Amino acid sequence: MIDLMNSFPVFIVKDLKAAKNFYSKYFGFNIAFENTWYLHLISNSGVQIGFMLPDQPTQPNMFHKAYNGNGVIFSLEVEDADSAFAAAKQCALDIVLEIRSEDWGQRHFCVKDVNGIYLDIVQTIEATGEYR
Template identity: 25%
Template sequence: MAIDITPAVIPHLCVDDAAAAIDFYVKAFGATELGRVPQADGRLIHAAVQINGSTVMLNDDFPEFDNGKSQTPKAFGGTPVTIHLTVTDVDAKFAQAVAAGAEVVMPLDDQFWGDRYGMVRDPFGHQWSLGQPVREVSMEEIATAMQNQG
């Protein structure tokens, strides 16, 4: 029997409390839980949610599998990665994330590249951007706008 495989890129997040993260992602981003695999001590070794039509995998932190080092954004003092959501009602979705406990990193505003866009940090240290295209902008317009920045 052949297994059907669809190529994909799927973020896999390490968090301090995966069960709480699932609850947060449901409230903040309307996620649907796809499943979870707990270890005997209750920590989740694997879980998955669907956000905005895409799968996001997550697990609890297991420092014992990495020479005692935590792999969460909080342990690293932040994250260089931003997970982007393109949505159809960015004002409502941004407000929903903030109401659920996300911290505003970049306020929602109309941007020169044509999106209404903002960024938040979830309670687990992961950074998310939310955007909605509001106007068509050519690469030339974007280049000119970049030259005129700061």
């Protein structure tokens, strides 16, 4: 078995500066590491995310293409989804799914970041019906 210590996604994106500004301004991320082609952010609660520019010669070919907006949901858990939704609206974030409660035990909404990454802002609530 592989004994894990931590986890974080790395998104290959075209605009590191926009990612840094977006996640710092709206989600309180701080810079853990930054160079000309890679950015690593961490929140006060320990959530980490990395961003890398495409076509880096130091990286294998499978890591050269930029994220195209499909196939990934980056979930960020919050204590109060309604407050987070109000803040997202006030900040004029690109809300792509209005806030709603799901039977499986989530209250959530989704925004799209500046590089096309979908963020699912999630609060755990009590599941209903068959999901209990």
